[in-house]
Amino acid sequence: MSVCWLEIRGWINTGMLSPKTLYGAYLVFKPSPAGIFGFDYQSVEVSVGIAGGEASKRTVFLDAERGRRLRYQIVPRRAGIFNRARFLTSVETPPAQHNSNINNNNNSSNNNNSVDLQYPKERGDGWMEVELGDFFNDGEDDKEVEMGVCEIKSGDWKGGLFLQGIEIRPKTVPSIS
Secondary structure (H helix, E strand, C coil), rough: CCCCEEEEEEEEEECCCCCEEEEEEEEEEEEEECCCECCCCEEEEEEEEEECCEEEEECCCCHHHHHHHHHHHCCCCCCHHHHHHHHHHCCCCCCCCCCCCCCCCCHHHHHHCCCHHCCCCEECCCEEEEEEEEEEECCCCCCHHHEEEEEECCCCCCCCEEEEEEEEEEECCCCCC
16 A cells, blocks of 8 residues: 555553563565665654653665665765865764663654665564663653654655564563673
8 A cells, every 4th residue: 555644553551461571563564576665765753652742753664675875885986186175074873773762851762864764674574673661660650641643744756665563572681880
């Protein structure tokens, strides 16, 4: 199916989850045999948050090939001493991955700069996944966690995704030695 407005929403009650656990929410999908289209230069806004509260938002790309192209991009050569000096100081590095926590008091994860960009990773089962965000279930109250994937700004046609769903699983926290 081709769409010009993509919006995926999901909810889960924290009472169904283990208390005192950090969870990650992941969009799980794979490209159709014809391939994904309309996402190669278009970012998607994803969010995770407690219903009625502030949500953690970030920008991701659903086209894994775009991430590979950025890592190995060929930069055109420019002539002239002034252009060369400006060029050497303005070469962009590929965006780093950034994980944010909705309970984090630092709202730097809410701005959509290049540090927040993420690309999908292939899983062992052949599906792709991209992290939407994470949240901590304190286990004290039953709350509803909302997750979303949204691209409604461009109006461009997009498609070629087989969507498995949104997967919620505990995140492993690195131990501090």
